[in-house]
Amino acid sequence: MKRILVTGGAGYIGSHTCVELMNAGHEVFIYDNFSNSSPIAIERVEKITGKAIRFIQGDILDQYLLENTIKASNCDTVIHFAGLKSVGESVKQPINYYENNVVGTLTLLKAMTNCNINKLVFSSSATVYGNPKFLPLTEDHPLSATNPYGNSKLIIEDILRDIHISSPDWSITILRYFNPVGAHSSGLIGEDPRGIPNNLMPYVAQVAIGRLAELTVFGNDYDTADGTGVRDYIHVSDLAKGHLKAIEQIGMPQCSEINLGTGVGYSVIDVINAFKRASNRDIPFRFAERRNGDIATCFADPKLAKEILGWEAELGIKEMCNDHWAWQHKNPEGYGVV
Ligand code: NAD
Ligand code: UD1
Secondary structure (H helix, E strand, O other), X not given: OOEEEEEOOOOHHHHHHHHHHHHOOOEEEEEEOOOOOOHHHHHHHHHHHOOOOEEEEOOOXXXXXXXXXXXXXXXXXXXXXXXXOOHHHHHHOHHHXXXXXXXXXXXXXXXXXXXXXXXXXXXXXXXXXXXXXXXXXXXXXXXXXXXHHHXXXXXHHHHHHHHHHHOOOOEEEEEEEOEEEOOOOOOOOOOOOOOOOOOHHXXXXXXXXXXXXXXXXXXXOOOOOOOOOEEOEEEHHHHHHHHHHHHHHEOEOEEEEEEEOOOOOEEHHHHHHHHHHHHOOOOOEEEEOOOOOOOOEOOEOOHHHHHHHOOOOOOOHHHHHHHHHHHHHHOOOHHHOO
C-alpha cells in the first residue's frame, strides 16, 4: 500500500485515477485548488469506492501549504496532474500557463525535496512530439512544441530529466497521454469542461444532448482515409489504470518517459459515427477550415508501456462513446447539477 499525494486529483483524469488507486488499496490525499474542477467530483469518487478521501483546497504555487500537506498526509509518492491544459488559452495567457505549470511544478519539486520524498509520476502529453515525423510515435521521437501549453510540458520534462541526472536516486515516471475520452462506467464522474469544449468528444457529447447545435469539423482535406484528422483516443479508465501500474512499479531509481495510448487511430467521422450509435441521437455537423496548429494524424506506439508497466489499453471506441454518453446523459450540466 502506498500513500499518494494527488495534485489535481479532483480533475478529469485525476478523479478517475483516484478510483483505481483506492480500489487497489492505496491511500490518496488530494491537493487541488478547484480552478477547473468541483469538490463534488471527490464526493462521487467516495461514492464509487465506498471510501473516504482526505483532501485540501490548495495551490501548487503555495510551497508552505504543500510541505505541510506532504508531512500531514505522510505520503511517500506524488502523482502530479495539477495544471492548466487548454492550448488556445495558453496562446492568449502564456504567463499564466508558464506560472501554473512550470513554476507550480518547480514549487512542488522543492516541497518534495524539503520533505525527503522523491517518487513522482508526471502527466505529460503527446503534444511534446509536435508534428509527427514518423508514425506510430515512439518515446524516442524528437520533441518540439508549437504553443505555450506544449512548451510548458516540454520544459517540465527537461527539468525532471535534469533532476534525475543531479540526484539519481529520484524515481520519476513521465506519462505521455494521447487523447483521453470517456468516463467511469458508473456515469458518476467524467469530464466537465467549463464553457464551450475545445476537444472533440466533449463537444460531440454536448451536441448529442442538445446543449450545442452542431459540430464544426475542422478540415476534410487531410491526407487520411476520409480527409478528417486522426487521433489515438484512449478511455480515461484505461489511462487511470496505467497510473496504477506506474505507481506499483515506482521506487527504483529511474527517469522514464512512457506513452499511454492504444496504438489505434480514429478519424473525426469515425468518432461521430461511434457516438451516434452510443447515444442513438443525431449529431449534426458541418465541415470548416482546418484548425490552426492541428496535425493530420497522431497515434502511439504503446509497446514500451506493455514492456515496462505490463499495461495496455483494453477498451475500444464503443466503450469510450458509451461511457462518455452515460456520463453526459446522467449529468447534462456536468457537476453543476447534483
Ligand atoms: P483537469 O483540468 O480536469 O484537471 C486538472 C486539475 O488541476 C483540476 O482539478 C484543477 O482544478 C487543478 N489545478 C489546476 N491548477 C492548479 C494549481 N495551480 N494548484 C492546484 N490545483 C490546480 O485536467 P485533466 O484533463 O484531468 O488533466 C490532468 C493533467 O493531464 C494536466 O496536467 C494536463 O495537462 C494533462 N493532460 C491532459 C490531457 C487531456 O486531454 N485531458 C492530455 C494530455 C495531458
Ligand atoms: C488537443 C490539443 C493537444 C492536447 C490534446 C489532448 C490543440 C491544437 N491540441 O489535441 O495539445 O494534447 O487536445 O487534450 O488544441 N475537432 C473538430 N471539431 C472540434 C474539435 C476537434 O473537428 O470541435 C477535431 C480536431 O481537428 C482533431 C480531432 O477533432 O482532428 C481531435 O481534436 P481534439 O479533441 O481537440 O484533440 P487534439 O487536436 O488531438
